[in-house]
Amino acid sequence: MHALSIKTFRALGLAILLLTLGACSVNPVTGKKELAWMSEAWEVQTGRQYYSGQQQAGGGNYTLDPELTRYVKQVGNKVAQHAARKHLPYDFVVLNDSTPNAWALPGGKIAVNRGLLTELNNEAELAAVLAHEVVHADARHSAQSQEVGTLIAGGQMLATVMVANSDSNSAALQQGVALGALYGQTRYSRSRELEADLYGMQYMRKAGYDPQAAVSLQETFVRLSESRQQDFFSTLFASHPPSMARVEANRATAASLAPGGVLGEQSFASATAALRRRQPAYNAASEAGEALAKKDYQNALSLAERAISMEPREGRFHELRGIALSRMNRTQDAMSAYNRAISLDPNYFSPLLRRGLLKHQLNSFSEAERDLKASIKLAPTEIAYVKLGAISEQRGNVCPQAFNYYREAFVAGGQRNAELQNKLVALQSNCQPQAR
Known part of the structure; x- marks a missing residue:
């Protein structure tokens, strides 16, 4: 050796x-x-x-x-x-x-x-x-x-x-x-x-x-x-x-x-004239993000709605509103906000991911799966793969689908890597990894 x-x-x-x-x-x-x-x-x-x-x-x-x-x-x-x-x-x-x-x-x-x-x-x-x-x-x-x-x-x-x-x-x-x-x-x-x-x-x-x-x-x-x-x-x-x-x-x-x-x-x-005209709306949105970080959800909601009132066509503002509403447990209102964000910019991963996570929370697994899959086509994220793995496990499709999703989550990297490693080791005895 x-x-x-x-x-x-x-x-x-x-x-x-x-x-x-x-x-x-x-x-x-x-x-x-x-x-x-x-x-x-x-x-x-x-x-x-x-x-x-x-x-x-x-x-x-x-x-x-x-x-x-x-x-x-x-x-x-x-x-x-x-x-x-x-x-x-x-x-x-x-x-x-x-x-x-x-x-x-x-x-x-x-x-x-x-x-x-x-x-x-x-x-x-x-x-x-x-x-x-x-x-x-x-x-x-x-x-x-x-x-x-x-x-x-x-x-x-x-x-x-x-x-x-x-x-x-x-x-x-x-x-x-x-x-x-x-x-x-x-x-x-x-x-x-x-x-x-x-x-x-x-x-x-x-x-x-x-x-x-x-x-x-x-x-x-x-x-x-x-x-x-x-x-x-x-x-x-x-x-x-x-x-x-x-x-x-x-x-x-x-x-x-x-x-x-x-x-x-x-x-x-x-x-840049139009961009500069919209700057007050983006300033309000930045303040909303800061309020969210401080868990001041009511203020974040008010600031997001102020941004929307100045520029209603900006999907990011509706997503911010959805985040604040979700944290306030106003689930259906949050879903509507995410729907609006996605309709305004269907090619951005974040509101698709957030709506998928919310649907997963509501046990709407088929709808959650569609959103999560759509989000990873745009930007693969650890959390999306983890939730897709959980959905597959819940359906009893552990091998190979759940295993492969968890493996993709591990490759994506993030805070759950140690947990995912243990998960993969536990599943490996029953699964032979296969390409999706």
Whole structure:
């Protein structure tokens, strides 16, 4: 057993060494050599595979204003035409989330939150945001994060063998692996952010925009990071940390580029006018969410209804109302609110999931099953799989259906993992796992 483990260790070490040595390529944006064993085809496939789920997790698409999404796509495509890999299938969406943030997946799939758009001043600042995200995709920053994670996973396998087969300090080894994993979870390093700023400004200038907008954008973010609004922007700042170093670097880059360019204040104001008119309604909805967190359900209900009175076509407001009503045990009213939310946006998983859970609570298992299945087609969640497993058990269909649902719940990950593991072990003696 000891000899076999040593052989395994050596084989793993050799495999990782060969991968590392043979995986160097030239970055298409910077021209520098770097670690890269994920192909462009993998990037494109990965982006497509996870794009829909990431949009669902990010609040779903902002459907009230299709013209705004078209405008963002237009600006994004304008800067993407100047990317080093302009042939990537770039796409740009607006997500229905008040949190100011933007992100990019491998292969050019890019999202900007509704909440970030209301913090911008002109089209050039929007171009700066989108160009920055384009560089993250173009320069393979998102893919590189996956590669670092793969290398760390290989390192963890090696460390496990080393701990089991040597007198080395296992605590020190495990600490090193933990620190490596923490680094691998960092969204973007300082160097990648500076790189995305530099080349993003070049892209936006080639697209005809004033690069000074990238300077003013970073200046705004630095001010916000130092203000009482820091918590509101924490998601953005965690993945795209602002700093005076970035401001100074952007100033130097702007000075090196051709002066002038479009700011697009009027076009941006026109494109975002409807969104800004709705902002008081979204503010009320945010307050309703805070009240729900404090278990102040009556106040949450009042705030959700205030938001609905200002914008009755927003499904998220009706869902908030449904949550408050459900917590107040007004079950039928909650069901009506969820019905309305789903009718307004049938392609968002959350109200479908909540209605399914409520129907399960009411022992309407067939109807609950339909909603839960519809929700996992949009966004797989642990709780949906758990309830589907419970429904299958209640019907006596333990093998394979309930077992497979619980297995999917375990894979999805969450707070019930230990409980699910015990459940699967208990069922495994009677079940042979089969694919659904």
